[in-house]
Amino acid sequence: MSFSGNFGSEMSELNKMISGEIYDPSDETLSQMRANAREITARYNVTNRDQKSERDELLKGLFGRTGNDIKIEPNFNCDYGQNIIVGENFYVNFGCVILDCAEITIGDNCMIGPQVGIYTACHPIDPIERISGIEFAKPITIGDNCWIGGHATINPGVILGDNVVVASGAVVTKSFPDNVVIGGNPARVLKDI
Template sequence: MSELHKMLSGGIYDPSDDILSEMRSKARNLTFKYNQTTRAQKEERKNILTELFGSIEGNIKIEPNFNCDYGQNISVGDNFYVNFGCVILDCAEVKFGSNCFIGPQVGIYTACHPVNPIERNSGVEFAKPIIIGDNCWIGGHAVINPGVTLGDNVVVASGAVVTKSFPDNVVIGGNPARVLKQVETQQ
């Protein structure tokens, strides 16, 4: 089994593998290129993101600086916005629904390291996917940890550290994040 297959299936993998290293290098080159563009270069930005991401279902806008590990493991729905300084470590799938808004300095991390120091020091890793539903808003400086699924209409308060999954229609915040209130979806 290849290291890429191990990584994407949640197994222990060696990130120094030549194929994974080449994939990360490609993503770094594309994000560097993207981060050098200006707002006036809309078509070039769109082309770079199309090459970088696994799938884009509609309108997308990402403010520089943006960084990710692989890019190809990220899929986004329509009307996707990311503010300045976002980092997505996409060693596993990272999927966003439509109408998602990501605040500044947000970290979304699928990467995991062994707790055992001997195993961790060997350099191996594993990853858990992150799934974000439709109509979600993640406030500035929030962190979404590996394995988290957020339902539709979830609001993550600024600075929250999300360590577990949450259902639809909630506002969450704190460290670790907890439900602060329900979201009313009727007008």
């Protein structure tokens, strides 16, 4: 499903979302895109290992771009799918949730443990603005050869360099360079690799 094209002088809610501006998630186009992603992930989540070609087809149709070798254990959920870009040799364990309101780019040879959350979605801090339903999003980038431990949370706007190991249960609220092990809440460098 492609939603590119000329949107005239007024930005669409989709373009606002992708651009990191405040947008209305109840917009009809965005609602339909989320419904499409939920339909695809529901179909994916009832497949089994013997249905590798069907699984690959569903994921490659859902994501913006993938490498050839991609494995995700069900249950997997995402908001849109099309904003997720993953490299070669990508593995995700059970129960991953990716909120891809902005682009999420994950490099080659990455492994994601069970129950990991990767979230680009943001909500206003002001309660009046927040209850209005508006949102904004910040992209996430995860480099090559990264390993994200179970129950870790990657928050909006984070950039992780190459070869980063995220300890189980870490809450990553800021960016980190190449070749570090991070952990804790909020995550901090535990050691260099």
